[in-house]
Amino acid sequence: MTKLTESTCSHCGISFRWKAIEIEDVDGGRKSFCCRGCRGAWQLICSSGMGSFYQRGERVTPTVNELTTPAYNESDLAQRLIPEGEFCRFDILIGGISCPSCIWLLERMISGIPGVEHVSLSYSAGIASLSINPLRVSPLQIFGVISQLGYTPRPYSPEQSDKDTRRERDDLLLRFGTALFLSMQLMAYSYALYAGYFQGMSSAIKQFLQYVSLAVTTPVVFYSGWPFLAGAWRSLKTRAPGMDLLIATGAISAWVYSLWATFAGEETYFESAATIVTFVLIGRLLELSVRRRAMSGISALYASAPQRATLVEGEGHREVDVEDLHPGDLLLIRQGDRFPVDCLLIDGETEVDQSLATGESLPVLLFAGDEVRSGCVNVAAPVTVQALRPVGQSYLMRVASLVQMAQAGKPRLQLLADRVSGWFVPFVIILALLVGIGRFALAGEGIGAAVMSALSVVLIACPCAMGLAVPAAVLAACSRAATLGIILRSGDVIERLATINVALFDKTGTITRGEPQVISFEACGGFAEPDVIQASATVEEPAAHPLARSIVRHAADLGFLPEDCREFSNIAGRGISGILPDGRRVLCGSEHFLHESGVDLRSFRDITQTSATHVLIAIDDQLAGLYQLIDKLRHGAEEMVTDLLSNQIDLGIISGDHQATVERIAAEVGVRSARGGMTPDQKLAYVQTLQNEGRSVLMAGDGVNDAPALAAATVSCSLSGSSDIAMENADIIITGDDLSKIAAACHLSRATIKIIKQNLAWAFLYNLIGIPIAMAGLLTPVYAAVAMTASSLLVSLNSMRLMRFKKNG
């Protein structure tokens, strides 16, 4: 038995208690590493002269775990090269970047590879753009270096949508920059004009300042405000008045009124037109930057499908493109490979990781005659299978098309601001027309004066406060959410979230952690506890099964490190066997496996906790110990359930796991509705059924099998570390491990709606006072200036209250 003190890995910096791999540094000092991967990374970094990496202060380096080779082949990657002049452009999405030091290291290591001409890495997106000489370096070599450092490289082709987002952002940035610059100039003239109003000002200077104001405001309204003008025009055509119409009406009316006033020698309101446009542009810009991190989820799903398959032809094998597979083809699936198409197991038995299809992390034992879905991983042994469907009709592609369909058919909620302006804009315009006609026909005023009093009604009715009411509150809520570890994809999520009355959760990986953990260990048959833990860690060490990993981790936490195991063998679905250095033979596995192997199980006591998974240990055919493992609930799960239930939100768990397991977990957290055995399309159908009943559904899930349901749900939520496609279909991403943040997000959204309503109420109060004054033709610059500033300030300050929102209500 070996018991060790804690040591720290020289590469990744984690503390560990197993035996360190030690090497001698050039200066004679000893370096210890937690694994071979970390040692490899350290050697690579030091031999490239990047040793100063380890002297950097803040550094979060990923543990390298294994010396992995990336699962891509040369020809796939070569297709991704885009010729650019004499070199090729190659984009890589790098996973695992967590600190600026990572960027520092990666940029230098990649640019150090001969043949790489230029590298630039974006910190926020984690995308490296390389310019390489394909004759001197292959993309696979670059992938090799990146994965050797412990990061995960993936080929990345900039999607059209991504390019569009970038163009949209540049466009918006230019419009906003222009608006801001001109508005600042304008403010100076406006204050001069305000002062002139009170103190008196020569009419020549006043006229001149008004001309300059006109010159700087016109581009703000017509260039910077173009998106709103275009949006307003669209909403007029579709007869669906929205926020854009309100903003456009406000800006245009202020501009037209001021244009007239400039030439008539009256007071102007150019600053009103310019500030509305500038403020609303800030909101748009910030919202777009939140949205920018989203990438197309469909392409990520395609990337997880294998490109090549091994076709069995008589005695020989041939590599073919998966597109060329036909139903009935015989395929060889090696250990560790993904199944390229839906197929039937015809020879051999193996364990298959079906997490992509069911969300379950434990591999399932399959025999000849069982069906396997595409994308699942063959964990245990090579098998021969028969293709059932072509790749386009196989599971992965079916999920991809389900997601696309669900995204397209997602019900759009009409946003509060749009609803309000839906009746407010027609109301104001009719009122303005009545005032104009009344003054012209009844009071007998000139046509010019009548038009101006009509315009002044519109001008006063669409103030900044109205434009700011929603964006200010949404922005404050988004930034508060981010500090709580809740990332909101776009501002309108808040409004949708506040309407939620049903919340559905996936089980494995969402409500539970998704990996079994040892909850108890007992030695029996006279064996000493440390001896058995040591023995099981030794034989379980080479196994890839999640149960085995948990047992090894449990042993490591107690300070036991695996020794060398001989004659290791893995019997799919049953267990493993191996020989300890001292010659004793150890069996680890199910009750059934040990019984078959002739172990006397009479000393095996009645199991108290039936829900747990059991792993039995036998040493030299004597029962020696029993592990109980359980997939534990995530932190904050019960808290979240009580919280949501007390807010009249119905809860349900939908899972691909067995009904009984789902029911048990549901009972444990306090959820009444539990549905097991659900396929991705059943989950989707369930979400849509609830929506057709008029309910708004929050769906939280982490797996590929949840993606269609996530795409369809009113609000979707995913945890960081989920599958790509789940994260990319999520409106909300929860960082960290705490499920109670979902409840916090619901509270925050409701608080935000409250603030928005208060803001709108204030804007209406302002109108209530302002419109009659404007109708009476008594609108003076003093009133307009004071009211405008006061109402905008009030709305902003009221929205800032969200920044102090507390997580627990």
Next chain:
Amino acid sequence: MDESLIILIVLSLCLGTACWLVFIWAVKKGQFEDVEKPKHRMLDDD
């Protein structure tokens, strides 16, 4: 007095326009592509 005011306003507008042109150039050159990395870069010793 009036002339100086006019000259000053026109001058400030010209200065502003110069800054605005620099801003347009920066957007087109992609200076706002990644605003996260450069602030860490200055701490690198090489």
